[in-house]
Amino acid sequence: MTDETLHEIDALGLARETVRDAWKRIFVLARDIDPSWEAAILSLPNQRGRADEDTVLGKAVRALTLYAQDSSSPPGSHVAAAERLEHLLSVTAVCTWAVSPTGQPQLGTPLGLVIAAAVTREGLEQGKPVRATWLAALAGCSHVRIKQLVQDGTLRSSGRGLVRADDARRWLAARGIKVERRAEA
DSSP states (O other): OOOOOGGGSOHHHHHHHHHHHHHHHHHHHHHHHOTTHHHHHHTSGGGTTOOGGGSHHHHHHHHHHHHHHOTTSOTTHHHHHHHHHHHHHHHHOOOTTTBOTTSOBOTTSHHHHHHHHHHHHHHHHTTOOEEHHHHHHHHTSOHHHHHHHHHTTSSOEEETTEEOHHHHHHHHHHTTOOOOOOOOO
């Protein structure tokens, strides 16, 4: 379980950590399948000195983290990063520490927290209701606090554990977290 809040996560550090974790897991899986694969894995490009943060996964994790932390990222940059990260998470299935088998972010990990916060920010920018537990990830508070705010009427529920986008944006703004609704194209 992570004790970090979204805004305490170092984007570059998380990118490096995620790539290293992925490589370790790939290495173990490949070695277990066929020990001779060890030499082939060690010869792959990022095993020959390429910086972890310069890999596709590293760039995607960093961009997604920066987007989740602050929507002032260049327009559209988070979309490509989110697509690359989603693709890598689902196809390689090596980031199981961050995403459950049902595709839900594991909020107890820094990467899972980033994924939940980025998805929440994207939903709010589109004016869609967001999951209460993921709103907590973006806000840096507990999901219990969000439930209390729903119960006392500060945040209105739109059903099934979702919070209305307009209420969430207003509440986040009062906490100093700016999320603007994007104009529809």
